[in-house]
Amino acid sequence: MEQQVNVGLLGFGTVGSGVVRIIEAHQEQLLHQVGCPVQVKKILVKDFEKKRDVKVDPSILTNCPEDIIDNPEIDVVIEVIGGIDETKKYILTALKNKKHVVTANKDLMALHGGELLAAATENGCDLFYEASVGGGIPLIRSLVEGLSSDRITKMMGIINGTTNYILTKMSKEKASYEDVLKEAQKLGFAEADPTADVEGLDSARKMVILSTLGFSMKIHLDDVTVEGISKVGLDDIEYAKQFGYTIKLIGIAQRDNGRVEISVQPTLLPHAHPLASVNDEFNAVYVYGEAVGETMFYGPGAGQLPTATAIVSDLIAVVRNMRLGVNGKSVILPQFDRQLKEKDEIHSKYFLRFQVKDEAGAFSKISSLFAEHHISLEKLLQEPLDKNGMAQVVIVTHKTNKQAYEEVLIKLRDLDVVYEVKSSYRVEGE
Numbered sequence: 001m002e003q004q005v006n007v008g009l010l011g012f013g014t015v016g017s018g019v020v021r022i023i024e025a026h027q028e029q030l031l032h033q034v035g036c037p038v039q040v041k042k043i044l045v046k047d048f049e050k051k052r053d054v055k056v057d058p059s060i061l062t063n064c065p066e067d068i069i070d071n072p073e074i075d076v077v078i079e080v081i082g083g084i085d086e087t088k089k090y091i092l093t094a095l096k097n098k099k100h101v102v103t104a105n106k107d108l109m110a111l112h113g114g115e116l117l118a119a120a121t122e123n124g125c126d127l128f129y130e131a132s133v134g135g136g137i138p139l140i141r142s143l144v145e146g147l148s149s150d151r152i153t154k155m156m157g158i159i160n161g162t163t164n165y166i167l168t169k170m171s172k173e174k175a176s177y178e179d180v181l182k183e184a185q186k187l188g189f190a191e192a193d194p195t196a197d198v199e200g201l202d203s204a205r206k207m208v209i210l211s212t213l214g215f216s217m218k219i220h221l222d223d224v225t226v227e228g229i230s231k232v233g234l235d236d237i238e239y240a241k242q243f244g245y246t247i248k249l250i251g252i253a254q255r256d257n258g259r260v261e262i263s264v265q266p267t268l269l270p271h272a273h274p275l276a277s278v279n280d281e282f283n284a285v286y287v288y289g290e291a292v293g294e295t296m297f298y299g300p301g302a303g304q305l306p307t308a309t310a311i312v313s314d315l316i317a318v319v320r321n322m323r324l325g326v327n328g329k330s331v332i333l334p335q336f337d338r339q340l341k342e343k344d345e346i347h348s349k350y351f352l353r354f355q356v357k358d359e360a361g362a363f364s365k366i367s368s369l370f371a372e373h374h375i376s377l378e379k380l381l382q383e384p385l386d387k388n389g390m391a392q393v394v395i396v397t398h399k400t401n402k403q404a405y406e407e408v409l410i411k412l413r414d415l416d417v418v419y420e421v422k423s424s425y426r427v428e429g430e
């Protein structure tokens with residue numbers, strides 16, 4: 001039997017506890033898979049007094065990161081504290097000290113992934129981050145290994161468990177946004193600051209990671225158009241249903257002729273679309289390749305054990321590489337320069353809900369505006385509202401370009417017959 005591999009865990013919260021659980025419960029399996037015992041030697045926490053649902057020998061807890069990142073006995077550091085600046089320093093120090101690193105931190109990988117991966121390579125260390133996108137779904141490994149022979153053209157899916165949980169409960173149980181967000185926090189799906197989930201930033205960071213790998217281009221966070229779900233109301237969900245759609249927070253990364261668009265936004269999908277029935281904290285991502293065609297990855301996108309599964313699989317990959325002596329040799333730098341599409345190169349349908357004066361000629365002004373911008377309407381509903389002479393208009397456009405649509409939206413708001421534009425969403429999947 002080979003020598004024991006010692007792990008230092010930075011963080012003992014939702015995910016860290018799952019990691020300890022899986023490593024403890026899978027001792028025999030780990031021994032079989034990697035040929036040596038794997039043990040958690042030290043765990044960094046902030047609060048020693050906190051009640052924890054996983055029991056460990058208290059002597060392995062520390063609140064001093066150096067006990068792990070500078071500890072010569074530790075071979076692999078697993079980072080599950082979250083955050084950016086401090087955590088980046090810990091990871092760089094661990095790598096400098098020739099420790100392999102496994103992280104679930106998409107915030108950090110989306111912003112500084114290039115630098116950290118370069119540091120890992122320089123030090124002959126692995127830096128794996130499967131848990132950072134799609135929780136327990138083996139998505140990153142599928143892009144880097146399983147689909148490495150193909151050219152990815154599009155990735156589209158649900159990559160945030162918290163917002164999918166919220167939208168599912170709002171849609172199926174008419175639950176209030178605030179109540180369901182609290183539930184998602186209790187269940188351990190949400191980030192420490194859930195603003196990142198609900199405002200789409202968590203998904204945007206994941207799209208940076210996916211598109212950098214999938215398109216072999218260094219994508220920046222600023223390249224992603226982001227809109228979250230905090231303004232999606234029960235009204236929107238109900239009107240969308242009447243038109244045959246489900247609202248989901250969807251990430252889209254698409255490449256056409258070497259130029260890419262990347263976005264995260266609440267999106268309407270036909271009820272029959274497979275992503276429309278991905279519920280609760282589950283994630284699902286379509287990946288399209290020129291040769292393979294359509295593939296779909298589905299599974300739990302957040303939560304203790306699913307996320308920990310991805311981390312322990314990364315740990316197993318690190319230990320196997322240790323046995324083979326090939327750590328730090330797997331990073332492939334982006335091949336292509338990043339080229340972003342202009343707005344008039346981005347095409348989609350749109351759902352638009354607005355309130356108008358219920359008077360003769362109002363609709364002809366509106367339809368003329370759309371016609372002037374060559375946008376035709378596919379579906380239309382108009383109904384009187386209780387309040388003083390107003391009507392609600394809901395439309396779905398045919399496919400148009402983003403530039404034309406945004407111009408119409410500005411002019412629509414300025415029309416004297418339009419009282420208020422309530423909501424506007426992209427429509428996909430038809």
Ligand SMILES: NC(=O)C1=CN([C@@H]2O[C@H](COP(=O)(O)OP(=O)(O)OC[C@H]3O[C@@H](n4cnc5c(N)ncnc54)[C@H](OP(=O)(O)O)[C@@H]3O)[C@@H](O)[C@H]2O)C=CC1
Nearest residue numbers: 011012013014015045046047080081082104105302303307
């Ligand atoms: N929850 C999920 O479903 C998923 C989470 N992730 C990512 O995994 C990471 C961890 O998430 P999660 O487990 O949910 O977070 P938690 O908030 O549950 O856990 C964070 C842990 O880090 C410790 N910690 C935080 N700051 C410090 C510090 N400055 N010094 C020492 N210890 C610190 C906390 O200590 P203490 O316990 O003492 O407070 C806690 O144990 C994040 O990057 C998150 O984005 C990725 C995929 C899914």
Ligand SMILES: N[C@@H](CC=O)C(=O)O
Nearest residue numbers: 160161162189191302
């Ligand atoms: N907060 C995230 C956790 C996993 O990445 C989510 O809800 O998806």
Ligand code: NA
Nearest residue numbers: 130133135137
């Ligand atoms: Na994953």
